Amino acid sequence: MNAFSNSVVIITGGGSGIGKALSISLAAQGALVHLFGLKEDRLEDVHQEIISAGGNCEFLHVDVTDYPALKRAILAVKERHGHIDYLFNNAGITLLAEAQDIEIERWNRIVDVNLMGVVNGIQIAYPLMINQGSGHIINTASLAGIAGYPTSAIYAATKSAVIRLTEDLQLEAEDYGVRFSVVCPGYVKTNIFEGSDRIIGGDMERTLSQIPFKMISPEQAAASILAGVKKNKIKIIFPAYARLTATINRLAPWLLRPISKKLVSDFKADISS
Numbered sequence: 001m002n003a004f005s006n007s008v009v010i011i012t013g014g015g016s017g018i019g020k021a022l023s024i025s026l027a028a029q030g031a032l033v034h035l036f037g038l039k040e041d042r043l044e045d046v047h048q049e050i051i052s053a054g055g056n057c058e059f060l061h062v063d064v065t066d067y068p069a070l071k072r073a074i075l076a077v078k079e080r081h082g083h084i085d086y087l088f089n090n091a092g093i094t095l096l097a098e099a100q101d102i103e104i105e106r107w108n109r110i111v112d113v114n115l116m117g118v119v120n121g122i123q124i125a126y127p128l129m130i131n132q133g134s135g136h137i138i139n140t141a142s143l144a145g146i147a148g149y150p151t152s153a154i155y156a157a158t159k160s161a162v163i164r165l166t167e168d169l170q171l172e173a174e175d176y177g178v179r180f181s182v183v184c185p186g187y188v189k190t191n192i193f194e195g196s197d198r199i200i201g202g203d204m205e206r207t208l209s210q211i212p213f214k215m216i217s218p219e220q221a222a223a224s225i226l227a228g229v230k231k232n233k234i235k236i237i238f239p240a241y242a243r244l245t246a247t248i249n250r251l252a253p254w255l256l257r258p259i260s261k262k263l264v265s266d267f268k269a270d271i272s273s
């Protein structure tokens, strides 16, 4: 029997990218999947794909920054099934820009979605899981949260906070039978880089083409995440270059400086061209 079969799962940001791939894979493994997200057409498409393949899925328009709405949605899942086994706090947004060009509303929104969205999910689901004596909360951070990401500093800061939060809560939660994991992917080819509002001043395609690593697919990312969750890994870092970067960052962070400086100089050159 698969670890996920008949499990009750909530995935935020389930309408695209990694959340979509997670949802499809979990449903294929027999999970009862609840997609929460912002874009109803995308949620509907994923829902349809899962149902057509014989899976079990529901979706709901929920903004993770809207605490009362998120609470209603999570409690409704608990009410319906009696328990929640997995919460994937996956929703996230990014912005590539030099800090002086970012308006305060954008700084705030990134903190609200990437950090407070995760906090909201935890604050609502964790006590329910403590009462159950089981459950697993999986928070999506990023390699950026380990090694940094100049030209996306506020994104990296929120992801560092999610890593710290998860590692500390994991220690608190163990005694209650509740698990915590944090996911730290390198680059994944998803919608997170789509749209002219994801970059200020530069050209997204050109900027992405300067990344020195090959992007993995959302399906590869989902497979790595679920393998890590099954093993109850606390920190799930992938692909291999991300694990290597994390190790270098721990042992000899100055070795990463030239790569980070190049990211900055390429970005500035792009803006001024």
Ligand code: NAD
Residues within 6 Å of the ligand: 012, 013, 014, 015, 016, 017, 018, 019, 036, 037, 038, 039, 062, 063, 064, 065, 090, 091, 092, 093, 094, 113, 117, 140, 141, 142, 143, 184, 185, 186, 187, 188, 189, 190, 191, 192, 193
């Ligand atoms: P994506 O844009 O395809 O998916 C993010 C999803 O979150 C979207 O469906 C979006 O509508 C949803 N979302 C955004 N704000 C929301 C809100 N306020 N409430 C509810 N849903 C909201 O991008 P992705 O790459 O699949 O991102 C998933 C997670 O992975 C994010 O947390 C992201 O930071 C993280 N991540 C991505 C990469 C990458 O290279 N793509 C790398 C490291 C970490």
